[in-house]
Amino acid sequence: SMATVYNTLKMLVTYNLVIELDNGDGATHYDYFGRPHFHVVCDSCAKITDVFDEHFADLAKSLGTITRDQTGYLVTRTDVEVHGLCPDCQAKLGLAR
Template sequence: IEDKLPNLSVATIYNTLKMLVDNGLVIELPNNDGGIRYDYFGVSHYHAICENCGKIIDIFDDDYPELVKHVQQTTRE
């Protein structure tokens, strides 16, 4: 990336990621080594994480919004 965007700073990248997270377009996915991965969240979905290699895959389910609503209601009680 340095060859294509030599003036792009690491701070700019992290500030942009924070803005995307704050606006709900991207979510943070912490991993076992203390790092964070980022995922586009334009379409709500689940994540499955391999316990061996740490690979994350997206799982889409039409019932996702209802499950989130149920969890939110249950935790408010």
């Protein structure tokens, strides 16, 4: 049932295996965090695209350490968002090269 799926997702979120994304459309989106990646968000259409980089896991770890040192927070996860304009929106705005 949907309730079971929802509860399973909530559990996975609790254990940081998936993350919840607010896509700005009122629905909750889930993202599997099995492969280290970050997100690029289009400021125009709010599309979210995964970006994979082999160094990202190290970067996220380093951001967590810096945060803990400066603020004393027990860091549970690092969720990096890069913002910009997607290729489609660039084309619509006549910005594509």
